[in-house]
Amino acid sequence: MTVERYQIHVADEVLEDLKYRLGHVRWPGLFEEAAWDRGTDQAYLKSLIAYWRDQFDWRAREAELNKLAHYRCKVEGLDIHFVHERGKGPNPHPLILTHGWPDSFLRYEKIIPMLTDPASYGGNPEDAFDVIVPSVPGFGFSNRLQRKGINNSNIAGLWATLMTEHLGYSKFAAAGGDIGSGVTRYLAFNHPELLSGIHLTDIGLIKNLLAVQDKSGLTEEEQLYIQNTSQWIAEEGGYMQIQSTKPQTIAYGLTDSPVGLAAWIIEKFRAWSDCKGDLRQSFSEDELLTNIMIYWITNTAGSSANLYYENTHTLPPLGPFEVPTAVALYPGDVCLPPRAWAERNLNITRWTTMPRGGHFTAMEDPGPLADDIREFFRPFRD
Structure with missing residues (x-):
């Protein structure tokens, strides 16, 4: 399959079915004054669902998303969706951005123009990038995963093939967060000759550090990391344990109920963002719902959860690498x-x-991240 242009278009019957489900919700009972302590706050969720049912305009968002240059091609047997926006500058550097869970390629919608056209944002056109944003296999408009063994390391291999054989780049930059951080690090480990550098917004859970028994040789900062992260896993890591062990079980509820899917996703957007407990400080309802819609209309809630299982059971060790x-x-x-x-x-x-x-x-807050990416890769462009 050659690289082909792609347009997002959701069938009317899918939207009609969704509207019916949003109008016939069976809500659970409540503990008194639970708020967010026991999970997604029902008062907030009811407000979001009412907006989704009565005001959210998917067709308008679909048209906005289709202003991006979408493509699909078959890479090693998998249909991969990606955005490919060309840079506006004398020598744009190719950059692949990889998203995570529970987001989607939508994570990078705001930052794409800042990286492709820096001059329009007060930057230097010599810092322009060709930006490629794939949907991770199992997510969004890429293939739903129905075979075993697709993990972060395999996805890094898919990205190497996509960038070199399908898009013709001999060397490129890579960046990502969450699952995207893992994929990017495996790119650097498995394919260092292809990369000018990598940019990360996190480095994932450091499992070998968490497993250290004798902590006497660790720095104070490392010991604090173990303490804080162990507490976070105990209090906030339930989703990870479920998706790493029994993803199919949770898939039934997330696939059948748009309200269940929204509750599962927005709790993480609130807990992991810098919104200070108020989602509206960091995200509009349209942003949250567009991301949730990408999971709903593509039926990939279960498929994306399966990546946690594969990364737990089939991911090879990640060793050191020299990529900047x-x-x-x-x-x-x-x-x-x-x-x-x-x-x-x-x-x-x-x-x-x-x-x-x-x-x-x-x-x-995409602006400072775009600045940091531009500044980091500037010396490696040649």
Whole structure:
């Protein structure tokens, strides 16, 4: 399958079925004054569902998304959807951006023009990028995963093939967060000859550090990371345990109920962002619902959850690599890594602590992230 242009278009019957489901919700009972303590707050969710049912205009958002240059092609047997926007500058550098869960390619919608056309945002056209944003296999408009063994390492291989054989780039930059951080690190580990550098907004859970028994040789920062992250996993990691062990079980509810899907996703947007407990400070209802819609209309809630299972059961070890690496950390994110560990295990050449932002910073506050990406890759363009 050659690279072909792609347009998003959802059938009317899918939207009609969704509207019916949103109008016939069976709500659970409530504990008194539970708010967000026991999960997604019902008062907020009812407000969001009412907006979704009565005011949200998918066709308008669909038209906005279709202003981007969408493509699909078959890569190693999988149909991969991606956005490919060309840079406006004398020598745009190719950059592949990889999203995570529970977001989608939509994570990078705001930052794409800042990277392709920096001059329009007060930057230098010499910093322009050709930006490629794929939908991770199992997510959105890429193939739903129905075969075993697709993990972050395999996806890195798919991206290498996409960029070199299908798009014709001999060398490129890569960036990502969440699952996208893992995929990007495996790109650097498995295909260092293809990369000018990588930019990360997190480095994932450091499992080998969490497993250390004798902590006497660790720095104070590393010991604090173990303490804080262990507490976070105990209090906030239920979704991860379910999706890593029994993703098919949760898939039934998320696939059948748009309200269940919304509750599952927005709890994470609230907990992992820099919204200070108020989602409206970081995201509009249209942004949240467009992301949820991408899961709903493509029926990929279960498929995306399966990637957690594969990464737990089939992912090979990740070793050290020499590809230049930038890390930008955001105060609203979770499980912030100790710098000393990162510098021992990654080739850190840039470390930025941002004043604001969270896990979904490309959606929350894209400007500083675009600046950091431009500045980091500037010396590697030649």
